[in-house]
Amino acid sequence: MSTAAPLPGQIAPGQVPADAATVDAAAAAEWQAQQASQLAARWSDACLAAALFAADPVGTGGVNLRALPGPVRDIWLELLRELLPPEEPYRRVPLHIADGRLLGGLDLAATLHAGRPVAERGLLAEADGGVVLLAMAERVARNTAAHLGAALDNREVMVERDGITARTPARFGVVALDEGANDEEQVPDTLKDRFAVLLDLSDIPYSAALPADQDLDAIRGARARLPHVQLSDDMLEAICGTALALGVGSLRASLFAQRIACAAAALDGRDVVEMDDVSAAARLVLAPRATRIPVPDPPEDQQQPDEPPPEDNQDDDPDSQSPEQDIDKPLEDVVLEAAQAAIPDNLLAMLKMGTLRTRSRSGGKSGASQSGSLRGRPAGTRRGEPGAGARLAVIDTLRAAAPWQRLRRAERLRQGRSITQGGEVLVEVRQDDFRVTRYRQRSETTTIFVVDASGSAALHRLAEAKGAVELLLADCYVRRDRVAMLAFRGPGAELLLPPTRSLVRAKRSLAGLPGGGGTPLAAGIDAAVELADGVQRRGGTPVVVLLTDGRANVSRDGIGGRARATEDALASARAFRTAELKALVVDMSPRPRPDAEQLARAMGAVYLPLPHADAAALSGAVQAVA
């Protein structure tokens, strides 16, 4: 994405932005000091978040800790560990944990030993009363995320598997280690929605990560005080009003903000929630979830996102516009300001440009990523050895062994061996009985539409592409297909629709598709290769459909000029060819020209002149190729 604003943490002391360099050294120093104090404020908020979470892990649900592994994250985790009472469980959930281990299931060793099914407690039940650390949360499997979410909601784990029915209490908080490197990699929203705090430490430098001044006794004190903390109606109104103004839809967020505010008051040794607590809650809980900028008090000529502005909350007190009445400002505005100040810079930039797309992600991208035969729909069991990735199907193994038990016992007795151990009759399982689970997974196809959105003709081309996308999606459930869409125009390419199966999302992202500008064909092809590569890595089969007239006029580095641009486009096309992707080039120019055909040949793609295409013809053509 091209909208990334300079991140404060990435600027080393010597590097001053170009415009600042022209100003005198004093201004530069001031700028640096400002950056430093911002960083310090963010880090102290992060430490506060750790303390608040430690004070009420169950109530606040969890923390989404977005940071690459490194010393800063370690310092934060260490801090949290110190703040959590050592006697409480602190469990790490590895990425590829099996459902049985997570939720509990059949304990094979004990079952074989006892000769009757013995239940095993799952990790979530073991974590009851403590904290669960979820490693690499951005790649968590959809199932695991759903189980965690259900446990967070119900505060218990319900197991219905392997012949065992059990409910065990599981009250815990989650720390999700989100190592996502780009916008594409996100913790599933099902989980994020159930965490109070969304923390981003990815741009905090090591030098800013100073030790914090909280200790375990303070946390214990806060926990004892927490049940007595009161929240007045004014404060609640400030929280809910701020959430509305920032476009935070989920009511869980408001609920969490309220809990965080209570925890902050308790941590401070008070029984009544005050302004500071609510501001902290707004910064930690509401700001990272903002989907729009609240209406500024003095009307500026800022572009408004399409949602209706929340006027009704603000015209209660029209006098509050003059700056000297700062103290009389409605509480909500104060909180709103606090929240706004905490909205991350890059998010703010996107909000301002109105380019923030609904950041919902399908529940866990990595659903299909695990390798071949071990994933997918269980397709029965077969006789075989466990190990080497094959999972023992315990139940089926025992079932296979069950009918033989009498015979085997008799045989054992004949051989003079005992059939009991410690008073229990042994179940004799032999190698022949082993069954392993078979899985079957069809690799899903992801059709990537790469649309030339340049110039005036773009408008109807886009309409056709949109129609084709929707037609393909309409029956994609049956064929297990997903659809993605890239558009290129002006300086570069943009991902309009990440791979999805959801018609709802597709419609929403496609609704405001922009058109016009130059033709950066090279950038479009490059982006397609990148996206297709991502799809392949997750185990899918990409099919690229390029809709263009083949006439590039913007080169790879964003400079106009037909000759350079064409050269770049052909170079990109050759790179595309080496990636060996299935592709279709649809020539959308009114009269077919050699440009597009040449491009298709360079890409190793099927060429299809379609001057008067409609959505149905396009989707038919795509299905023929894929």
Next chain:
Amino acid sequence: MPAAFPFSAIVAQDEMKLAILIAATDQSIGGVLVFGDRGTGKSTAIRALAALLPPMRVVEGCAYNCDPDAPDGALCAACRERRNNGGKLKVRKGQVPVVDLPLGATEDRVIGALDLESALTRGEKRFEPGLLARAHRGFLYIDEANLLEDHLVDALLDVAASGENVVEREGLSVRHPARFVLVGSGNPEEGELRPQLLDRFGLSVEVTTPQDLKTRMQVVRLRDEFERDPDAFIEKHKRKDSKIRRRILKAKAHLDQVEVPDEGLERASQLCMKLGTDGLRGELTLIRAARAFAALEGDESVADKHLMRVAPPALRHRLRRNVLDDAGSTTRVNRAVEELFGA
């Protein structure tokens, strides 16, 4: 089990609450699907249903919650045999089951399987009933219905359609009645629901987060109060909950007496034709839902106002998808209702 949030304390979301009450009144309506944003109280409402349902008569000692007054065909093999041999079925009062189908449940647990314990210890072949058996005459709740694994969906559809669970596996051959109301919830952004499964639900409700400050404050307040002291909170709402329970009971008793006049039937057909819904299921559900709604309201016969109110939940998921019409299905139903009833 942790106490459930009381039904009467759920703020707003009137359509969802009505749909749940209708399904509780007339179980033949075929279930409720609640689709919508996160954090709107979908699961809360459905879990609250369990505490709300009036008790029912069941055969003592029957694993399938058999109805002692049912005809032979609707009994499980054991109960049928006992009754036909002149034995008397002992009756007890039981809770209407609301069974959770957790995501990731194995097929054995859902449809039932060989009872391992008796197989291992006594070498006996015995059937251990699964979740479908437990849900008989009650509700089967699937959270995140759109994420359910395909093979489970297939099994569910089959049983829901026939009202009978047939197990032929591991040398077992068992059939038992399994009539239940499917209740599903999910978020459409995480994936579409298979059309076949969609059609199985009688009513479909779309929920959105309330955008009104007062409502939102009230939700947060009530939820906080509940979490601080669940027991006291439930006690506080007990009277309101039992009022709703009485309303369901009355409506159930009253249901057969509610008349459906010919013009009501005609209206329903007109509406379905106008919307081009597939099959007759839509019409049937519309009439049934309107009748249950009339019973809940204490009215004698089905009138336009009932049809208008239940038309969106009964029909919105049955419209053929039109990719070129961007208007949501709710809008389309409302439009048709407006044109027809001239509201």
